[in-house]
Amino acid sequence: EMCKLFGSKKQYVYRQELPFPMFNRNDFSIWSVLKNCIGRDLSNITMPVVFNEPLSFLQRLVEYMEYAHLLTKASEETDPIIRLQYVSAFAVSAVSSNWERLGKPFNPLLGETYELERDDFRVVCEQVSHHPPISAFHAENEHHFIFHGSIYPKLKFWGKSVEIQPKGTVSVELPRWGEAYTWTNVNCCVHNIIVGKLWIEQYGSMEIVNHATGHTALLNFKPAGWFSKDLHRVEGFILDKNKKKLNYLYGKWTDFMKVTDMTSYEEYYKENAHKFRNSDAKTPSTESPVHTPKKVLAKMTSFKMGSMGSSMFKSMSQAEPPESPGNDCEDGEDPPPKCDAAFSIDIPNSVTLWEANPRPERTSEFYQFTSFTMSLNELEPGMESRMCPTDSRLRPDIRKLEAGDLDGAAAEKARLEDKQREARKARKGKKGAEWKSRWFSKGTNTNTNEEDWLYNGGYWDRNYVYDLDIF
Ligand code: CLR
Numbered sequence: 236e237m238c239k240l241f242g243s244k245k246q247y248v249y250r251q252e253l254p255f256p257m258f259n260r261n262d263f264s265i266w267s268v269l270k271n272c273i274g275r276d277l278s279n280i281t282m283p284v285v286f287n288e289p290l291s292f293l294q295r296l297v298e299y300m301e302y303a304h305l306l307t308k309a310s311e312e313t314d315p316i317i318r319l320q321y322v323s324a325f326a327v328s329a330v331s332s333n334w335e336r337l338g339k340p341f342n343p344l345l346g347e348t349y350e351l352e353r354d355d356f357r358v359v360c361e362q363v364s365h366h367p368p369i370s371a372f373h374a375e376n377e378h379h380f381i382f383h384g385s386i387y388p389k390l391k392f393w394g395k396s397v398e399i400q401p402k403g404t405v406s407v408e409l410p411r412w413g414e415a416y417t418w419t420n421v422n423c424c425v426h427n428i429i430v431g432k433l434w435i436e437q438y439g440s441m442e443i444v445n446h447a448t449g450h451t452a453l454l455n456f457k458p459a460g461w462f463s464k465d466l467h468r469v470e471g472f473i474l475d476k477n478k479k480k481l482n483y484l485y486g487k488w489t490d491f492m493k494v495t496d497m498t499s500y501e502e503y504y505k506e507n508a509h510k511f512r513n514s515d516a517k518t519p520s521t522e523s524p525v526h527t528p529k530k531v532l533a534k535m536t537s538f539k540m541g542s543m544g545s546s547m548f549k550s551m552s553q554a555e556p557p558e559s560p561g562n563d564c565e566d567g568e569d570p571p572p573k574c575d576a577a578f579s580i581d582i583p584n585s586v587t588l589w590e591a592n593p594r595p596e597r598t599s600e601f602y603q604f605t606s607f608t609m610s611l612n613e614l615e616p617g618m619e620s621r622m623c624p625t626d627s628r629l630r631p632d633i634r635k636l637e638a639g640d641l642d643g644a645a646a647e648k649a650r651l652e653d654k655q656r657e658a659r660k661a662r663k664g665k666k667g668a669e670w671k672s673r674w675f676s677k678g679t680n681t682n683t684n685e686e687d688w689l690y691n692g693g694y695w696d697r698n699y700v701y702d703l704d705i706f
Pocket of ligand 1: 265286295333336338340401420425
């Protein structure tokens with residue numbers, strides 16, 4: 236079941252701003268909320284609304300689609316190596332909107348849905364599980380691609396940082412070529428929970444597999460480490476099924492991806508070895524997040540924040556150097572590394588696969604949203620009458636935060652979460668009342684043999700007659 240494209244939408248200009256700028260968070264301490272959660276899974280923790288951004292996590296997932304045209308491009312290429320280059324560029328572009336995004340999206344309610352129709356794709360999402368929180372999505376383009384997956388974001392608090400592991404596989408299918416590609420997104424880390432400026436990092440390796448041909452793209456999202464040269468950098472290779480390197484891919488997840496041939500790559504690094512020397516010598520490990528030594532943690536938890544300034548933490552942990560080398564300086568604050576603008580990698584014979592759109596003018600007043608993100612909670616004309624009644628756009632708490640009503644948002648959020656708890660209680664022990672997702676079913680991803688949530692179809696028939704009342 237593929238979609239009809241909607242020519243009529245072409246005229247519509249999506250909003251570039253939100254109705255109300257975000258609140259200043261300086262008077263609120265994330266640490267005071269999280270200090271009792273060290274080592275715990277934060278996936279379902281309730282935080283004050285001031286730390287939220289006016290989006291549901293389902294909408295945040297649809298940010299994967301901003302550069303969906305790259306999948307159409309992939310489908311239009313006749314060479315499987317070039318197709319994989321574009322799919323890889325898409326995989327990187329899909330996480331580009333996370334740059335400087337430090338708001339927490341609202342946890343979707345069980346049964347919440349979200350849809351988005353654009354000229355070149357349409358996508359439907361559903362919150363299919365609450366414990367653990369799992370969000371499933373299915374996007375399609377009539378001629379070119381299907382993109383689907385289910386994500387369980389696992390948040391772990393390590394003291395100084397929150398590490399986020401987006402568990403779950405995502406898949407791209409190119410029906411024209413009978414190909415399926417799969418990968419898992421890299422982890423991200425929010426630094427400086429206790430003191431300093433929050434900043435976000437994505438790091439680790441990502442393997443994109445073409446299951447039909449055995450080609451893979453092996454990408455490394457580099458940790459910022461101590462050298463600004465590596466900040467946001469992604470690099471890797473396209474390999475054939477015998478692991479022979481065919482192309483070199485490089486770029487930044489915030490910015491662009493390029494590809495070049497192996498000869499140009501080898502020559503460039505030979506000739507420019509001096510430029511890379513120090514970062515080769517001391518690249519910190521990518522394996523573990525920023526762990527705070529146990530001794531320091533023990534002190535921190537028994538320590539009362541508030542009257543005493545946060546600088547106390549700094550001197551305290553400085554007095555207690557880590558026993559083992561971690562991946563940072565362990566002095567309580569990791570300043571967000573600055574990008575070395577003078578440093579660039581420009582390899583001859585490169586082709587640009589993807590370039591990020593500039594952020595809109597007033598992005599910093601609006602949660603650092605991209606232009607695409609600005610429109611995700613927009614009620615487009617005529618939408619209300621055709622929309623599914625469980626759509627995220629109808630959530631009153633998100634709508635209130637967007638409109639600048641912080642107290643109203645907090646009250647609505649509490650009400651909705653309460654309502655969800657009551658509904659769960661009412662189902663408990665009742666035969667035949669078990670929760671059942673509507674648009675997705677639990678199944679096996681035939682490419683990876685892992686558990687996945689697969690689209691049942693039917694959403695776009697727009698026959699929304701059921702009595703689910705979650706708002
Ligand atoms: C990153 C890209 C992945 C999917 C994914 C899952 C969870 C998201 C994460 C992304 C981005 C960062 C995120 C996280 C959930 C909470 C966290 C939004 C989209 C925010 C930044 C945490 C803020 C709260 C702390 C400051 C305490 O493919």
